[in-house]
Amino acid sequence: MWLRVYALMVKEFLALLKDKRSRVVVIVPPLVQLLVFGYAATFDLNHIPFAVYNQDPGPESRELVARFTGSPNFLRVADIAGEAEISPLLDSRKVMLVLNIGPQFTRELSAGRPGPVQVIVDGRNSNTAAILLGYVSTIAADFSAEHLRQSGAYAPARLEVRAWFNPNLESRWFLVPGIVGLLTLLVTTLVTSLSVAREREQGTFDQLLVTPLKPLEIILGKALPGFIIGFAEMTAIVLIATLWFHVPLRGNVATLYVGLFFFLFSSLGVGLMVSSLAVTQQQGLLGAFLFLVPSVMLSGFATPIANMPFWMQRLTLVNPMRYFLVVIRGVFLQGTPFHLLIPQLWPMAVIGLVNMTIAGFLFRRRLY
Amino acid sequence: MSAASRMRLRGLVRKECSQILRDPSSIAIAFVMPVFLLLIFGYGISLDAERVPIAVVAEQPDADTAGLEARFDASRYFAPVYMSDLGQAEEALRAMRVNAIVHLQSDFSRRMRGPGGAPIQVIVNGTDANTARLVIGYVQGVWQSWLEKRAVERGERLGAPLRIDQRVWFNSELRSRNYLVPGLIAIIMTLIGALLTALVMAREWERGTMEALMVTPVTMGEVLLGKVMPYFVLGLGGMGVSVAMGLWLFGVPLLGSPWLLLAVSSLFLLAALGMGLLISTAAKSQFVAGMAAIITTFLPAFLLSGFIFDIGSMPPVVQAITRILPARYFVASLQTLFLAGNVWSVVLPNAAALAVFAAVFLGASRRMLRKRLE
Numbered sequence A: 001m002w003l004r005v006y007a008l009m010v011k012e013f014l015a016l017l018k019d020k021r022s023r024v025v026v027i028v029p030p031l032v033q034l035l036v037f038g039y040a041a042t043f044d045l046n047h048i049p050f051a052v053y054n055q056d057p058g059p060e061s062r063e064l065v066a067r068f069t070g071s072p073n074f075l076r077v078a079d080i081a082g083e084a085e086i087s088p089l090l091d092s093r094k095v096m097l098v099l100n101i102g103p104q105f106t107r108e109l110s111a112g113r114p115g116p117v118q119v120i121v122d123g124r125n126s127n128t129a130a131i132l133l134g135y136v137s138t139i140a141a142d143f144s145a146e147h148l149r150q151s152g153a154y155a156p157a158r159l160e161v162r163a164w165f166n167p168n169l170e171s172r173w174f175l176v177p178g179i180v181g182l183l184t185l186l187v188t189t190l191v192t193s194l195s196v197a198r199e200r201e202q203g204t205f206d207q208l209l210v211t212p213l214k215p216l217e218i219i220l221g222k223a224l225p226g227f228i229i230g231f232a233e234m235t236a237i238v239l240i241a242t243l244w245f246h247v248p249l250r251g252n253v254a255t256l257y258v259g260l261f262f263f264l265f266s267s268l269g270v271g272l273m274v275s276s277l278a279v280t281q282q283q284g285l286l287g288a289f290l291f292l293v294p295s296v297m298l299s300g301f302a303t304p305i306a307n308m309p310f311w312m313q314r315l316t317l318v319n320p321m322r323y324f325l326v327v328i329r330g331v332f333l334q335g336t337p338f339h340l341l342i343p344q345l346w347p348m349a350v351i352g353l354v355n356m357t358i359a360g361f362l363f364r365r366r367l368y
Numbered sequence B: 001m002s003a004a005s006r007m008r009l010r011g012l013v014r015k016e017c018s019q020i021l022r023d024p025s026s027i028a029i030a031f032v033m034p035v036f037l038l039l040i041f042g043y044g045i046s047l048d049a050e051r052v053p054i055a056v057v058a059e060q061p062d063a064d065t066a067g068l069e070a071r072f073d074a075s076r077y078f079a080p081v082y083m084s085d086l087g088q089a090e091e092a093l094r095a096m097r098v099n100a101i102v103h104l105q106s107d108f109s110r111r112m113r114g115p116g117g118a119p120i121q122v123i124v125n126g127t128d129a130n131t132a133r134l135v136i137g138y139v140q141g142v143w144q145s146w147l148e149k150r151a152v153e154r155g156e157r158l159g160a161p162l163r164i165d166q167r168v169w170f171n172s173e174l175r176s177r178n179y180l181v182p183g184l185i186a187i188i189m190t191l192i193g194a195l196l197t198a199l200v201m202a203r204e205w206e207r208g209t210m211e212a213l214m215v216t217p218v219t220m221g222e223v224l225l226g227k228v229m230p231y232f233v234l235g236l237g238g239m240g241v242s243v244a245m246g247l248w249l250f251g252v253p254l255l256g257s258p259w260l261l262l263a264v265s266s267l268f269l270l271a272a273l274g275m276g277l278l279i280s281t282a283a284k285s286q287f288v289a290g291m292a293a294i295i296t297t298f299l300p301a302f303l304l305s306g307f308i309f310d311i312g313s314m315p316p317v318v319q320a321i322t323r324i325l326p327a328r329y330f331v332a333s334l335q336t337l338f339l340a341g342n343v344w345s346v347v348l349p350n351a352a353a354l355a356v357f358a359a360v361f362l363g364a365s366r367r368m369l370r371k372r373l374e
Helices: A002-017 A020-040 A059-070 A083-091 A105-110 A126-150 A171-202 A204-209 A215-244 A253-277 A281-297 A310-318 A320-334 A338-365 B003-022 B025-044 B063-074 B086-094 B108-113 B129-153 B176-198 B200-207 B209-214 B220-249 B258-283 B286-304 B316-322 B326-339 B344-368
Strands: A048-054 A074-079 A097-101 A115-122 A157-164 B052-058 B078-083 B100-104 B118-125 B162-169
Touching: A002 A020, A002 A171, A002 A215, A020 A171, A020 A215, A020 B286, A020 B316, A048 A059, A048 A083, A059 A074, A059 A097, A059 A105, A059 A115, A059 A126, A083 A097, A083 A115, A105 A115, A115 A126, A126 B129, A157 B129, A171 A204, A171 A215, A171 A253, A171 A281, A171 A320, A171 B129, A171 B286, A215 A253, A215 A338, A253 A281, A253 A320, A253 A338, A281 A320, A281 B025, A281 B176, A281 B286, A310 B025, A320 A338, B003 B025, B003 B220, B025 B176, B025 B220, B052 B063, B052 B086, B052 B129, B063 B078, B063 B100, B063 B108, B063 B129, B078 B086, B086 B100, B086 B118, B100 B129, B108 B118, B118 B129, B176 B200, B176 B220, B176 B258, B176 B286, B176 B326, B200 B209, B200 B220, B200 B258, B200 B286, B220 B258, B220 B344, B258 B286, B258 B326, B258 B344, B286 B316, B286 B326, B326 B344
Parallel strands: A048 A074, A048 A097, A115 B162, A157 B118, B052 B078, B052 B100
Antiparallel strands: A097 A115, B100 B118
């Protein structure tokens, strides 16, 4: 049996690697994309262009403006002299934030009353706007605390915030391990789902069915190249993530690879299932796509699963990527030991097994 | 265009149409996919965290700690779990059952009355840095409201020296759906445009029908035009479905002119179809074309278009890369057209960029498509 599986595997590799274009398309884009996306994917904003409309001549407002100007998150690009200039700047996206300090600011503050400040942000991208408002309130809180301290007052309790696992709260540490999972999923699913669809379209799959190969052996022969490519690609990507992006790898590498094994098992299972349904490569591509896009978007890669409506959270339970992201982030950032990750591993095994069984069944039944 | 050329073109379009009707996957790409994707994304993507599980540990419960705990209970952002032991809470944080710990030490009440005030220790799980920041912000909010309530109860002056009035223009409630849906439409159309055409040329090469076409009098320009026209109509149909869902299902306002939207979408669609055709012409095999189409469209459109990550915060090299993505310009135009109206200073440059892309992609496909065999 293994001899036949081996033969099919060799043939799969030849089909994949003998053509220069397909060799390039499997190897180069994932690595280039990791580099580009690693830099692009961050929720941390910096150099946000903002404008100042300071109507107050006093020292307190200058102090507040200086806190914004001094922050690496903000870049002061304009000073405004009148109300009418605000809207053209925001409309044309030249600035994302306008800081409008009322004329009585210093006077109110020294009288012990709250100083009026208006903050206008561009809400066209509400995600950025929400993060932006968070930065603004941090600066405001610092300013308030400093002002209170100088006037001799103190609050009865103060916050001391610490972040575990990621002390500087760099979102890159969270997103780069996610990209590792993303790219591995993309390449392996595409390779398997298109390879069977191609054989079907060209008619060579019928020939495969009349050979002594059993469905299980066909599945193994089709899936193993995906495994090998997945492992190789993942190794390269993990090296880039740790050595280039300096994402800490705190856990056990063996745990990571066990997680990868289960992940590939499940995603290849889905890939084979999709391709067993497809008759043409276009259908295979569409199927792969209809699986890939939701599994990326609903995996918790960029937006947490906990924020979704309840029924959609239920839906993500059949998404292998969801489990793998927990594994890979846990191993990278938290050094999670193996036994705590078992609840993530068995669902992937079940998903893989179910899909491979269906694929094996359909390989025999669906002939055109 | 001569009468003969028109006739040949009509023939090509008719052939393409019956091929589209024969294999339902093209129609599925154009009409089923936008519905499916918009539903999933519209409901599934949200950065608004609510009812975040946190552990509140009061080592010495008394009236002061109860006052603070009551504020956490009242906040819609938190679902607090009360624990008496810090070790237990830390274990819950490690196992990701809670996102943060609020720790009040046993001398909390005593130090509150002493100089300097009492510390409230907050430990957040920083793995998901963005959520962690949100949680810290929410904790600050709860802390502030507790301080104010306390001050009012004791007849003291309010502590906060700043009164910040936040205005969010174009999307006053910060509804993430309002900005997500226009962005999603742009991304979905990128995918659809490329997927529709990525395989069509490669298929002709692979099946050998390209050689058959070469011996006919059709010119390669006519072949290209014959491929673009039917898929352009399909793509516009998909766009229509997406916009209709955005307006009536998700309730996103369309402040700009529908005609301008149609014009910008047409330009974008030509660019997207052109890109698919270029991939298809260059790849010559459906396998490579399919891989290339997905790899060059899906993730770049998702991550680099400014849809979810802010382009201005990326390093200059990556910002330069985003300039060669048509999706970037389409996302910016759609967000503006939907939420801000006909702002010409945004729409015109973006539309011009899209026109350039359409011309470059279609022109390059035309150049690569020669009546020649290798």
